[in-house]
Amino acid sequence: MYRKYRKKEVITAVLFLMPAxxxxxxxxxxxxxxxxxxxxxxxxxxxxxxxxxxxxxxxxILTSEKFWQILGNTFFYTIWSTLISIVIGxxxxxxxxxxxxxxxxILKTLxxxxxxxxxxxxxxxxxxxxxxxxxxSGQLFxxxxxxxxxxxxxxxxxxxxxxxxxxxxxxxxxxxxxxxGLAAISDEIYEAARIDGATQTQQTLYITIPLLxxxxxxxxxxxxxxxxxxxxxxSVMTGGGPYDSTNVLNxxxxxxxxxxxxAGYASALSVILFLILLACTVIQQLLTRGKEDEK
Amino acid sequence: xxxxxxxxxKSPIAVICRSVFLIITASLVILPFLWMIITSLQPSSSAVLxxxxxxxxxxxxxxxLRIWEVEPFGIYGMNSIIVSFSAAFLQVVVSILAAYAFSxxxxxxxxxxxxxxxxxxxxxxxxAIIPLYSIMTxxxxxxxxxxxxxxxAADAYGIFMIKQSMGGVPRDFTEAGQxxxxxxxxxxxxxxxHLVKPSLIAYIIMAIKWRWNDYFWVLxxxxxxxxxxxxxxxxxxxxxxxxxxxxxLLMAATLVVLMPMLVLFLCLQKYFTNDYMSGAIKG
Numbered sequence: 001m002y003r004k005y006r007k008k009e010v011i012t013a014v015l016f017l018m019p020a021x022x023x024x025x026x027x028x029x030x031x032x033x034x035x036x037x038x039x040x041x042x043x044x045x046x047x048x049x050x051x052x053x054x055x056x057x058x059x060x061i062l063t064s065e066k067f068w069q070i071l072g073n074t075f076f077y078t079i080w081s082t083l084i085s086i087v088i089g090x091x092x093x094x095x096x097x098x099x100x101x102x103x104x105x106i107l108k109t110l111x112x113x114x115x116x117x118x119x120x121x122x123x124x125x126x127x128x129x130x131x132x133x134x135x136x137s138g139q140l141f142x143x144x145x146x147x148x149x150x151x152x153x154x155x156x157x158x159x160x161x162x163x164x165x166x167x168x169x170x171x172x173x174x175x176x177x178x179x180x181g182l183a184a185i186s187d188e189i190y191e192a193a194r195i196d197g198a199t200q201t202q203q204t205l206y207i208t209i210p211l212l213x214x215x216x217x218x219x220x221x222x223x224x225x226x227x228x229x230x231x232x233x234x235s236v237m238t239g240g241g242p243y244d245s246t247n248v249l250n251x252x253x254x255x256x257x258x259x260x261x262x263a264g265y266a267s268a269l270s271v272i273l274f275l276i277l278l279a280c281t282v283i284q285q286l287l288t289r290g291k292e293d294e295k
Numbered sequence: 296x297x298x299x300x301x302x303x304x305k306s307p308i309a310v311i312c313r314s315v316f317l318i319i320t321a322s323l324v325i326l327p328f329l330w331m332i333i334t335s336l337q338p339s340s341s342a343v344l345x346x347x348x349x350x351x352x353x354x355x356x357x358x359x360l361r362i363w364e365v366e367p368f369g370i371y372g373m374n375s376i377i378v379s380f381s382a383a384f385l386q387v388v389v390s391i392l393a394a395y396a397f398s399x400x401x402x403x404x405x406x407x408x409x410x411x412x413x414x415x416x417x418x419x420x421x422x423a424i425i426p427l428y429s430i431m432t433x434x435x436x437x438x439x440x441x442x443x444x445x446x447x448a449a450d451a452y453g454i455f456m457i458k459q460s461m462g463g464v465p466r467d468f469t470e471a472g473q474x475x476x477x478x479x480x481x482x483x484x485x486x487x488x489h490l491v492k493p494s495l496i497a498y499i500i501m502a503i504k505w506r507w508n509d510y511f512w513v514l515x516x517x518x519x520x521x522x523x524x525x526x527x528x529x530x531x532x533x534x535x536x537x538x539x540x541x542x543x544l545l546m547a548a549t550l551v552v553l554m555p556m557l558v559l560f561l562c563l564q565k566y567f568t569n570d571y572m573s574g575a576i577k578g
Contacts, residue, residue, distance in 0.1 A: 005401055012479050013402035020393040020412070023449035028415050031423035031430065038425055045429075092320060095313045107317060109564060110324055116560040120510040120526040121552040124533050125331050128542055134344045136330050142346045168323070200309050229421055232510040236530050250421050250511075257425055258515060267425045274422040281417050 032274070039267035046261065057268035066244065067252075067269075074248040077159060077234075078227040081166040086219055088167065089174020090212075094204060096175070097182045108179070112172035119169065123236035126165045127152065155245035158238050162246055165233050174219055181215035182208070214288075221284040225277055249273050335359070335546035343542045358547040365544055367520050368551065371528035375555075377440060378513075378524055379506035382447045386502045387495070390453035395483040397454070398461040399469045415451035420512060431516055442516050443524075447506065453498055460494040461487065497566045500559065507556055525552045 039057055041050035061067045092111055096104040114122075129136045132148035141148035151161050185208070193203050209216075231250040234240065240247030240255070247255075249269065257266035336354035337343045363369055396402070397409055420427060427446070436442030464487070472482050488495055510526040517523050523531065529552050533545060 005403060009400050010402045013396045013400040016392040016396035016400070016479070016483075017408065019389045020449045020454060023389065023445075024411070024415055024451070026430070027427065027446040027449075028418050028423075031426035032418055034426035035423045088320065091316060095317055107321060109561070110321060113557065113560065114324060116504060116556045117553050118508045118510075118526050118529075118556065121529050121549045122327075124529060124545065125327055125549050127533075128334065128546065129327055129330055134346065134348065134542075136326075139346060139348055168327070171320075200306055229419055231421065232526075235510075235514075236533075253421070253424065254511075254515070257428070263425050263429075270422045270424065274418075277417060277419075277422065 035267050035270055035274075038264055039271045041264045041267075043263040043267075044261045045263050050264070053264070057265050058272075061265070061268055061272065069244060070247045070249060070252050073159065073244075073246060074228060074230075077163060077166070077230060077246075077248060078224055081163045081170070081227050081230075082220065082223045084163070084167045085170040085174050085223065086216070088171045089219075090178050092171065092175040093178035093182055094208065097179065108175070111175055114169045115172045117169060119232040120236050122165060122169065123233045126161065126233075127237055130161050152238055153242050155242050158242060158246045162230075162234055162237060165237070166227065166230070170223065174223075177215060177219055178212065181212045185211050217284075217287055221280060221287070225280050225284075228273070228277060228280070331546045331550055334542055335544075335550055337543040340539075340541050340543065355543070358543055359551070362544050362548045362551065365541075366528065366532045366548065368525070368528065368548065370520060371523055371525045372551075374440075374443075374522060375507055375524040375526075378443045379503045381440075382444045382506045383499055383502035385444065385448035386450045386453050387499055389449045390457050390498070391483055391487065393449075393454045394457035394461050395479065395487060397458050398464070399466065399482075400479070412451050412454050416455070420446075424511075424515060428515060437516060438518050438522050440522065443513060443522065446512075450502065453502065456494060456498050457491060460491040464490050493566065496563070500563055500566050503559070504556060528552075 038050065040052055040054060042053045042056070043050040096107055127135075130151040132138050132141075132150045137148045137151065149157060152158050189207055189211075190203055193207055198206070229250055230248055231254065234246055234248050234251050235254070238246040240251050250273065253266045253269045253273065256262045256269060333348075333351060334343060335358055336351035336356065337348070337358075338351065338355040342349070342351070393412070397405065397412075431437050431442050431446075434442070436445070468490075469479075469482055472486060473479075477486070507524075508526060509524075510530070513522075513524050513527045514530075517527065520528075529545075529548055532548055533540060536545070
C-alpha cells in the first residue's frame, strides 16, 4: 500500500458497485444459501412453517432408484452431447480452416445459425421432424416402404433424439472456438512438418490436436457444465419420458417443486446439482492452473 | 496463406472426405429449416397429414397471418421485446458501473469483491429456483415484468467481459479526463462506451439473445398469457392443441419465434462471433 485510499474515490466505487452488489445479494447469494436451509425441511410451498427434518431429504434421494436413474441419464446426455459436438465442431473448423474464397465464410455462418435458435421452439420442430406418422421421419421411412420407429416413445431412442438436437445447436459454437484456436497456430510449424514429409492426417494428429489442448479443455468443461443443466429441450420434447428414460436432474427438480410441490425435496436435489457443478468448476480451475505452471 | 496449405489441400482423398463431410453437415443444418418452411406453407391440416406430403403449391402464406389470431403471439412478441431489451439495458448499465469501478477506482477489498462477482458465474438460476420462487412470491413479482427483468439486471459475465476490455484502456486516460473536470459518471457512460465499443455491442447482443431464448424462468414465474414470452408461448400453443396439432400453423409460429434472432445474427454477425472468440481466449 503506497498511499492511502482517497475517501471520495472509495465512496464513488461503493456507489458504482452498489446496484450489482444488491442484485447479486438478493437474487444470487441469498437464494443459494437459503436453498441449503430449505433442503433440510419438508416445506411444500403452502404450509407456512418449514419443519426441520435434518438430512432426511438427502437420505431418501440417495436411496431412491429413480434418482440414480435420472443422474445416470443426465451424465449420459452430458457426456455424449459434449463429445459429439466437440468432435463435429473440431472437424468443421479443421475442414474450413484452409479453404479459400467466400465459401468457407458462408459455411461458417451457416453452421453457426443453429446456435442462435430458441431451444424450446427448436424442440417443437424436432418433434415434428421425428414424428413417426406424418413428420419427416414418417415420410422418409414410408418412401422406402418401411415403418418409422416411434422415436420419442422408445426408451432407447428418445435420449438420442434429444442429444441430436443438442449437438445440432452447439456444433457451430465449437467450430468457432476451434477456428480462433487454429488461427493462433503459426504456419511455420506446418511448413516444417510438410518438409519432413508429414501427411495432412499426421499434421492434424501430431500438431493441430496437441496444440489445441487448452482450447479443448475450455470447451469440454464449459460445455459439460452447461449440458448438466439441460432443461428446455427435454421438457418440451419428452417431459422426461418414456418411463423416465430421458428425465434429467433439472427437469426432475422442476417436477418435484412445481408439479408435486415438494419444495424441500426439490431443494435437496438442487443442492446436489450445485455440488456437481461446483466440482466441475474446481476441476476446471485445477486443470487450467496446472497448465499455467507448465509454462 | 502459405504454399504448404495449398499443396496439402490437393491430396485428393482428403479433399473428397472433407467435401463429403461438409456437404452432409450443411444439409443437416438446412434440412430442419426446410422441413419447417415446407410444412408452414401447407394450406390445411389435412394437407399436412398425408403420405407423401406434397409440396405446398400455391404456398399458403396466409398461415403466417392466421397464427396471430389463433394464439396471442402479438402479446408474446411484445413481452419478449420488453423483457429482453429492458434486461439487456439494465445489465449494460449495471455492468459498466461495476466494471468501471473495478478498472479505474482504488478501493479496499477490490480483489475479494471481484471474486464475489466471479463466483456468481457458477450459480445458474436453476440451482436455487425454489428460494427464488418464494422471493418472487414475497415481492409480489410473480407474473410481472419486474419478476422477469429485475433478477437479471446484474450479470456477472457482463461485468467480467466489460472489465476485461476496459483493462485495455490506459489509466492515464481517466486521470486526464478528471483533470478536465469530467466526473466518473460521465467518464463511465460518455467516454468509455466509445473506447470499448466492439465488446460492448457483442455483449448487448448476447444479453438480448439470452433473455430472448430463455424458457425456464418464464415458465416458472408466469401464469398468465399477458406475461408470457415467445419461447413459452410456442410451447403452450403445442400443448393446448394436444392430439390435433395443427402442424402447418405451429411451424409458421416456430419460424416467427426463431426469425428475430436469425435476422439479428445475420445482420450483426461479426459481433456475434467476436464475443465467443474473446471468451475462448479468456478461457
